[in-house]
Amino acid sequence: MRRVEFLRQPLAALVVIAVAAAVVPEYWLFLATSALMSAVALLGLGAVGRAGMNSLCQLSFAAVGAWTVARLSVWDVPGSIIVWVVAGGLAAMPFGLVVGLPALRLRGVHLAVVTLGFAAAADVVVSAVNFPGVDSYQQVGRPGFLATDRQYFVYAGLVFVIAGIGAELLGRTRTGAAWRAVRFSERATAASGTSVARAKLSAFAASAFAAGVAGGLLAGQVGMITAQNFQTIGSLALFVVAVMAGAEYVGGALFGGVLMTFVPELFRRAGISQDWANVLFGAGAVQALSQGSSVSEGLARRLRARRPAPVPPPRAATSGGEPPLGTEPLLEVRGLSVRYGQVKALQDVDLVVPEGTVMGLIGPNGAGKSTLTDALSGFIPSATGSVTLAGRRLDGLPVHRRTAAGLRRTFQQDRVPTGLTVGAYLRFAAHRRVTPAEVGDVREFLGCPPEDAHVADLDVGSRRLLEVAAALLARPELVVLDEPAAGLAHAESLALADRLVEVPARYGASVLLIEHDLDMVRRACARIVVLDFGEVIASGPPTEVLARPDVARAYLGDEVALT
Numbered sequence: 001m002r003r004v005e006f007l008r009q010p011l012a013a014l015v016v017i018a019v020a021a022a023v024v025p026e027y028w029l030f031l032a033t034s035a036l037m038s039a040v041a042l043l044g045l046g047a048v049g050r051a052g053m054n055s056l057c058q059l060s061f062a063a064v065g066a067w068t069v070a071r072l073s074v075w076d077v078p079g080s081i082i083v084w085v086v087a088g089g090l091a092a093m094p095f096g097l098v099v100g101l102p103a104l105r106l107r108g109v110h111l112a113v114v115t116l117g118f119a120a121a122a123d124v125v126v127s128a129v130n131f132p133g134v135d136s137y138q139q140v141g142r143p144g145f146l147a148t149d150r151q152y153f154v155y156a157g158l159v160f161v162i163a164g165i166g167a168e169l170l171g172r173t174r175t176g177a178a179w180r181a182v183r184f185s186e187r188a189t190a191a192s193g194t195s196v197a198r199a200k201l202s203a204f205a206a207s208a209f210a211a212g213v214a215g216g217l218l219a220g221q222v223g224m225i226t227a228q229n230f231q232t233i234g235s236l237a238l239f240v241v242a243v244m245a246g247a248e249y250v251g252g253a254l255f256g257g258v259l260m261t262f263v264p265e266l267f268r269r270a271g272i273s274q275d276w277a278n279v280l281f282g283a284g285a286v287q288a289l290s291q292g293s294s295v296s297e298g299l300a301r302r303l304r305a306r307r308p309a310p311v312p313p314p315r316a317a318t319s320g321g322e323p324p325l326g327t328e329p330l331l332e333v334r335g336l337s338v339r340y341g342q343v344k345a346l347q348d349v350d351l352v353v354p355e356g357t358v359m360g361l362i363g364p365n366g367a368g369k370s371t372l373t374d375a376l377s378g379f380i381p382s383a384t385g386s387v388t389l390a391g392r393r394l395d396g397l398p399v400h401r402r403t404a405a406g407l408r409r410t411f412q413q414d415r416v417p418t419g420l421t422v423g424a425y426l427r428f429a430a431h432r433r434v435t436p437a438e439v440g441d442v443r444e445f446l447g448c449p450p451e452d453a454h455v456a457d458l459d460v461g462s463r464r465l466l467e468v469a470a471a472l473l474a475r476p477e478l479v480v481l482d483e484p485a486a487g488l489a490h491a492e493s494l495a496l497a498d499r500l501v502e503v504p505a506r507y508g509a510s511v512l513l514i515e516h517d518l519d520m521v522r523r524a525c526a527r528i529v530v531l532d533f534g535e536v537i538a539s540g541p542p543t544e545v546l547a548r549p550d551v552a553r554a555y556l557g558d559e560v561a562l563t
């Protein structure tokens with residue numbers, strides 16, 4: 001049943017469309033076709049929205065689709081409007097990629113402004129050139145079986161349902177998961193080995209494809225198109241409705257399409273200026289933004305809230321045995337230094353993590369632990385010194401190549417995307433093909449919630465464990481855990497320590513554990529390294545190192561042993 005759950009909304013839409021086709025008068029069906037076309041364009045906006053980006057030029061892409069369909073119609077290319085709208089979508093995709101390029105550097109309002117600039121430029125171009133067929137009064141041709149408004153409505157409805165199924169299917173692929181992950185954290189997405197650039201560009205390309213299809217449908221509906229159909233104000237209205245209705249959902253896109261078409265029409269009939277419809281949509285979007293959720297997201301949350309909250313399995317401490325000591329050097333760090341302006345965050349750090357061990361890295365706040373993690377995983381390109389993993393130099397490599405070389409990391413702050421289920425996140429973040437048995441094994445091993453639980457419904461501790469589980473599932477050579485026990489109760493931290501002791505033998509990965517919880521460190525680690533003011537001040541077995549007065553002084557500013 002869960003396998004076809006994603007079909008629920010497109011199929012519900014199909015039923016609504018079929019009923020409307022049977023009972024609604026022809027005049028209203030013409031308007032309903034417009035609603036379906038807006039809904040297809042909104043589905044495209046949903047794709048960029050899923051990736052956390054804003055696009056204000058959706059109708060510019062639609063203009064490319066419409067132009068393509070008009071051109072193919074004038075040339076009378078075989079395949080009729082059925083094939084031409086697909087060609088319209090494909091023709092819009094390169095434009096989507098071009099507009100998406102600034103998204104690799106810009107975010108939020110800056111990106112929105114760039115897309116708005118593109119829409120304004122497209123306005124100028126579209127106004128200056130006539131669409132194909134307009135000069136010769138040649139309408140876009142429709143085959144006999146799509147001649148009436150009712151038939152064309154059914155065609156547009158089928159296109160919407162197919163687009164909806166496509167959107168849902170895409171959401172279940174690695175690409176769809178990457179969109180949600182990018183929206184939540186670009187850094188964590190990169191650290192899982194996924195290309196952030198590819199994720200963003202694919203979202204823009206998918207969005208442009210949908211808009212191109214919608215534009216092509218419009219060309220077929222009205223027969224002769226003009227620049228008026230694709231003005232920037234229309235793109236803005238589409239964006240605002242996407243925010244309000246929730247275009248990431250098939251139902252939300254359909255609801256948005258209906259609003260966009262019928263609200264202005266109702267205003268017109270009531271003798272009110274249609275511009276007031278845009279004001280209304282704007283107010284709806286402000287409301288959605290202030291509540292932090294669209295109409296569809298709010299409904300989905302309410303439905304989820306009816307289900308019982310996922311109960312994390314008990315995570316009891318079960319001694320994992322003696323911490324393994326390790327053998328040959330796996331990670332070798334020499335002379336690693338990082339400066340932030342005048343602050344020397346790391347100074348000539350030398351560090352060796354042997355293969356097959358769990359090594360602890362401790363130090364007071366501001367000692368440089370997170371900086372070290374960032375430098376090892378490639379987030380600080382200005383870091384100097386050498387980093388070698390299993391004999392391979394990593395320094396100078398970008399994040400995703402270090403990940404591919406076998407170095408995985410987790411983050412101190414919660415970086416698990418809330419838009420995914422536990423299973424979808426684990427499969428995405430593993431960044432390799434994993435079997436259901438592997439996913440179940442690591443989930444049980446660490447005491448993670450069931451696969452169908454939504455990340456958004458989990459407590460912070462469970463999310464942290466999920467991040468660790470995903471890192472192990474990736475089968476790295478070395479996993480660097482940045483305070484994985486933050487958010488866990490003390491007993492759960494000790495249970496996690498026991499699990500970590502087993503990791504080298506069970507998953508073939510060594511662990512560099514950064515933690516403030518010294519009980520956990522003592523339990524999990526055979527050796528520890530202490531950082532203070534960016535320098536290594538001690539290393540060795542935990543009992544010896546924590547008994548040293550200089551280590552106690554670094555932590556407490558006093559000569560009190562930490563044992």
Ligand SMILES: Nc1ncnc2c1ncn2[C@@H]1O[C@H](COP(=O)(O)OP(=O)(O)OP(=O)(O)O)[C@@H](O)[C@H]1O
Binds near residue numbers: 363366367
């Ligand atoms: N982006 C930054 N810009 C400037 N200084 C920074 C930056 N990030 C860290 N620092 C400084 O670098 C030093 C090391 O910080 P870092 O966060 O690595 O320490 P930490 O040991 O991880 O601390 P905590 O245990 O609180 O996480 C600190 O002095 C910090 O203020």
